[in-house]
Amino acid sequence: MSPRQSDTRERLVGAAADMLARHGLNATSIREMAKWAATPLGSTYHHFPDGKQQLVIEAVTLAGARAGAGLDRHLQNGTSAGLRGFLAMWREILIRSEFHNGCPVMAVAVEEPLGEADDDVLAAAAAVFRDWEGKLILALRADGITPKLAQEYATLIVASVEGAIVLCRAQRDIAPFDRVSRRLGAMVASAIG
Structure with missing residues (x-):
C-alpha cells in the first residue's frame, strides 16, 4: 500500500470515529464519512x-485504542492518578465539543443497526470495553x-x-460528569487506602 493510499485509509477511519462520536451509528453513512475525510x-x-x-469496526477499534492508550499513560502514575487523567480526558472532549461529541464505542453499542445484523460491530465495541476494564x-x-x-470497580x-457522557x-x-468523577475518585481512593 502506498503512503498516499495509507493516508486515505487512515483519514477514512478517523473520520468514521469522529462521526460516530458526534452522530451515532445509524446517522453515519459511507457517503458522509468519505465527505468528512475529504x-x-x-x-x-x-x-x-x-x-x-x-x-x-476499524473506527471503533481505533477510537478504543486511542482512549486505551490514554488510560495506560495515566495509569502509569497509579490508579487514582490514572482515573483522574482518564476522566479529565473525557471531560475535555465534552467541553471542547460543546457536548456534541460522545464516545464512538458507546454509539455503536447502544444503537441497533438499521441493516443487517452487525454482531461483529457489537463484538468490536465489547472488546474495547473489556480492554478498558482489563x-x-x-x-x-x-x-x-x-x-x-x-472487576466490579472496573x-x-x-x-x-x-x-456520565450520555447525561452531559x-x-x-x-x-453530571463532575459529580460522577468525584464519586469515582472517592471510591477508588477509599478502596486503595
Missing part, C-alpha cells in the same frame, strides 16, 4: 470492500484490590464514565 467515495469502497460494517483491573490489583472487587468505572450530552452541562 476522499472520493470510491476510495471508501476500495479500502473497505465490506462496506460500512468494516469501516465502523487495564483498570490490572491497576487496581497492583494497588492490592482483590480480583473480584477489582466495570463500575467504565459504565459510570459512559453514562443530553443536558448540555458538565455537572
Whole structure:
C-alpha cells in the first residue's frame, strides 16, 4: 500500500470515529464519512470492500485504542492518578465539543443497526470495553484490590464514565460528569487506602 493510499485509509477511519462520536451509528453513512475525510467515495469502497460494517469496526477499534492508550499513560502514575487523567480526558472532549461529541464505542453499542445484523460491530465495541476494564483491573490489583472487587470497580468505572457522557450530552452541562468523577475518585481512593 502506498503512503498516499495509507493516508486515505487512515483519514477514512478517523473520520468514521469522529462521526460516530458526534452522530451515532445509524446517522453515519459511507457517503458522509468519505465527505468528512475529504476522499472520493470510491476510495471508501476500495479500502473497505465490506462496506460500512468494516469501516465502523476499524473506527471503533481505533477510537478504543486511542482512549486505551490514554488510560495506560495515566495509569502509569497509579490508579487514582490514572482515573483522574482518564476522566479529565473525557471531560475535555465534552467541553471542547460543546457536548456534541460522545464516545464512538458507546454509539455503536447502544444503537441497533438499521441493516443487517452487525454482531461483529457489537463484538468490536465489547472488546474495547473489556480492554478498558482489563487495564483498570490490572491497576487496581497492583494497588492490592482483590480480583473480584477489582472487576466490579472496573466495570463500575467504565459504565459510570459512559453514562456520565450520555447525561452531559443530553443536558448540555458538565455537572453530571463532575459529580460522577468525584464519586469515582472517592471510591477508588477509599478502596486503595
